[in-house]
Amino acid sequence: MKARVTVTLKNGVLDPQGKAIEGALKSLGVDGIASVRQGKVFDIELGTADKSQAEASLKAACEKLLANTVIENYRVELT
Amino acid sequence: MKARVTVTLKNGVLDPQGKAIEGALKSLGVDGIASVRQGKVFDIELGTADKSQAEASLKAACEKLLANTVIENYRVELT
Numbered sequence: 690m691k692a693r694v695t696v697t698l699k700n701g702v703l704d705p706q707g708k709a710i711e712g713a714l715k716s717l718g719v720d721g722i723a724s725v726r727q728g729k730v731f732d733i734e735l736g737t738a739d740k741s742q743a744e745a746s747l748k749a750a751c752e753k754l755l756a757n758t759v760i761e762n763y764r765v766e767l768t
Numbered sequence: 769m770k771a772r773v774t775v776t777l778k779n780g781v782l783d784p785q786g787k788a789i790e791g792a793l794k795s796l797g798v799d800g801i802a803s804v805r806q807g808k809v810f811d812i813e814l815g816t817a818d819k820s821q822a823e824a825s826l827k828a829a830c831e832k833l834l835a836n837t838v839i840e841n842y843r844v845e846l847t
Contacts, residue, residue, distance in 0.1 A: 726812075
């Protein structure tokens with residue numbers, strides 16, 4: 690079983706990395722980009738075929754390590 | 769117009785960051801995780817409402833800055 694976890698900054702949290710990318714794109718001459726926010730994505734392979742067990746593992750992984758829930762949101766998609 | 773760009777390592781490219789996360793999850797006692805690969809996600813707001821122009825800008829952004837196409841794949845989703 691495979692899953693994709695997407696971790697993004699919450700609204701209102703400053704994103705200097707995104708701002709830097711925005712500036713870099715402007716200096717590279719890429720037009721039409723209004724704003725950029727960067728997040729992380731984790732492609733996870735699970736050892737179990739049981740969906741609810743997989744979801745529990747992924748939730749634990751997100752809460753404990755992958756996302757800082759004070760400033761970040763996470764979304765889990767099982768594929 | 770908004771877009772999400774997902775950049776992931778190509779198959780076969782070593783991912784020490786993913787390996788480290790895998791190890792950390794094991795030591796934290798999270799079971800059932802077989803492997804982890806990390807990628808990046810960019811949430812981009814575009815200044816244009818024209819779809820083909822947006823796609824051209826995003827392609828240029830990916831090729832020039834967001835992805836290293838030698839070792840990474842990227843996927844653009846307009847939302």
